[in-house]
Amino acid sequence: MNSVPHVRAETARAAATLSARQPIHRPNVVARCARSWVKAELQERFNLRCCESLEEFQQSHERALTRQRHLKLNRTRHEKDDRDRVADPRYFVLGWDNRDKKRRLTEAIESFRAEVARIDSQVRELSERTEQLRRRIVAVEAAERFKTFAEIDFATLTRHRSLAVPGTGRQPPPPQHLTSSELLAFGICRQENLRIEQERLPQPDFLGLTENSSE
Incomplete structure (x- = not known):
């Protein structure tokens, strides 16, 4: 006979513990005109057991959830919400003070x-x-167009350029003492004609150190 009150007391304590671990009892609903309606909505939609472990969640015979977002709506239907936003405090909407949410969002903006x-x-x-x-x-592409050294022998070209007849744009015949390479360079100089006489020959940029003005 003495065991009956003891069992009743244990049952009452277990029920109280379970009640305290339900999410409907965790929010602090302020005393406003909609308080009764808010509490009724929590009771209707969020009457679940908050489980501390997956084992407790699996053993529960009622609706339950875990911090890892496991959700049990009945004995056969188990779900897990893997959306990042669900566990991100920046997207929480409960509460009457949004200062912490604003701080988190500001930090996120600065980080981005x-x-x-x-x-x-x-x-x-x-x-x-x-x-x-x-x-x-x-x-490199410009350098590949030259097939002989004479084509880039600007020293020889410049030297023969100085032999041009002033004011005529014409070059005198090649001197007899020039070597074959110098003769080739002299011929190239003639083909350049007025451009060689009037313009300063640019040095080719084989190393890419300066930008070619013709680009």
């Missing part, structure tokens, strides 16, 4: 701005590197 600035810096560096490589490619 720093990330954007870092990426912009990388883009600029890559753009500069790409431009340098492009110039080198152009220089």
Whole structure:
């Protein structure tokens, strides 16, 4: 006979513990005109048991949930919500004070701005590197057009340029003492005609150190 009150007391304590662990008892509903309605909605829609472990969740014979977002709506239907936003405090909407939410959102914005600035810096560096490589490619392609050294022997060309008849744009016949290479260079100089006489010959940029003005 003495065991009956003891069993009743244990049952009452277990029920009280279960009740305290239900989410409907965790929010602090302030005394406002809609308090009764809010509590009724919580009772109707969120009457679940808060389980501390997956084992407790599996052993529960009633509706339950875990911090890992496991949700049991009945004995056979179990779900798990893997959406990131559900567990992100920045998207929480419960409560009467949004200062913590605003602080988290501000920190996230600053973090994103720093990330954007870092990426912009990388883009600029890559753009500069790409431009340098492009110039080198152009220089290599220009160098491949020359088949003989005489074509780039600007010292000889410049020396023969000084032999041009002033004011006429004409070059005198090649001197007899020139070597075959010098004769070839002299012929190239003639083909250039007025451009060689009037313009300063640009040095080719084989290393991509300067930009060719003709690009």
